[in-house]
Amino acid sequence: MLNQQDKNSTIDRNETVVELAEFNLIQQFFTRSAQRKATRLSIGDDCALLAIPEGYELAITTDTMVENIHFFPDVSPEDLGHKLLAVNLSDLASMGADPVAITLALTMPNVDSAWLKAFAGGMFTLADQYQLDLIGGDTTSGPLTLSIQALGLVPKDQALRRSAAKVGDLIYVTGCFGDAGLGLKIKQGYIGQGIQQAMERFNRPEPRIKEGLAIRSLANACIDISDGLAADLGHILSSSNVGAKLDYAQIPMSQAVITYMQLTGDWRMPLTAGEDYELCFTIVPENVSKLNVACTCIGVVEESRGLRLIRDGKTSNFNISGFEHFL
Known part of the structure; x- marks a missing residue:
């Protein structure tokens, strides 16, 4: 039977395993070199840093997609990665903003390497069309839920509304x-x-x-x-x-x-x-x-x-x- 000290040690070890698994997941599937000059600091720190050029404003949008509400369970992960990014970029397009970076929050019931590789491939294929940097986000366990925050630049006072x-x-x-x-x-x-x-x-x-x-x-x-x-x-x-x-x-x-x-x-x-x-x-x-x-x-x-x-x-x-x- 575990005493309190043993229980705490077990909890600490479990949390460390989860943290390592999350870190490895991010490193394996979602870490890439920055493509944009605006990206000063990307994945790997507590926050990302973006440089906003003088005379520009930052346009920000977020969309979430939930399994069985926004997409069918049989959707291909490549298509899902593409669509999740596309719907966010569409919001930037409507404001006349030039996309520069995204963050990704990924909640999933289990870690499926093949699914993650395909999902990331679909997302990055579209992202590369606009030289987009993935600069941060989060991963956690739960029902499949996907969120992207997209950031774009627009000249000051010129955003479409x-x-x-x-x-x-x-x-x-x-x-x-x-x-x-x-x-x-x-x-x-x-x-x-x-x-x-x-x-x-x-x-x-x-x-x-x-x-x-x-x-x-x-x-x-x-x-x-x-x-x-x-x-x-x-x-x-x-x-x-x-x-x-x-x-x-x-x-x-x-x-x-x-x-x-x-x-x-x-x-x-x-x-x-x-x-x-x-x-x-x-x-x-x-x-x-x-x-x-x-x-x-x-x-x-x-x-x-x-x-x-x-x-x-x-x-x-x-x-x-x-x-x-x-x-």
Whole structure:
């Protein structure tokens, strides 16, 4: 039978084993040389140190993904690593920020070396596109939960915000809408055309960093589409105290999404399905000729609050709703 001193020694030894396991995990899978000059001190100390260039501000965002809520248990770890980083970079893109570094908090039920190697590979493949440094984080035991904090630089007072839309602004979007939502429906049993493309958009969204940087000096307001086009545009309208009118026929959609709607009658899906991670921004008409990114005009900002939708020659109010975490 252990006495108190023996018990304390056992606890100390167990904590040391856990600490060593965590240290080795970080060293093996997540420690790399810094790529950015802004990184002054990376993994290995109690805190990381970043140098903020004069005239710049630091944009910071955090997203968490939980198994069975944000991703299916059978998702490949490579795809999961990519997507976890992509959704955070999408937030930086919407602010016109240039990504420089990330931190990672990883909670997992057990240490699976093959899974960790694949997850890190998916994450770092995307990170290397933007010369991102992983500068710190945490690992712990528990239900599979993944969090990334992403940090980016933006010139002082030039960050794009939700609250700057003006009456008369045109509403533009990048990319197409509904493909990620279609991917989710395929995971839930839908069988139809365009499966590969839809699943690619669902599993591996591409953050619109280049587009965000390109429109930073041109757009008034911007947001990334994570919870659905109507809901996220609604955040711009609410924050800016304005309304909008959308032309449904102008919303860009893939043929796979169009076919799905024809078969099911679910015409709302491109407006309400989340995880497209495209940018939606407002811009004065005089600046449109200066745009040098692929984008589509879908509507106009109006003074009257709310969202109105032109569809089949009729204009009607559209109920703004999207994904809610606690409903």
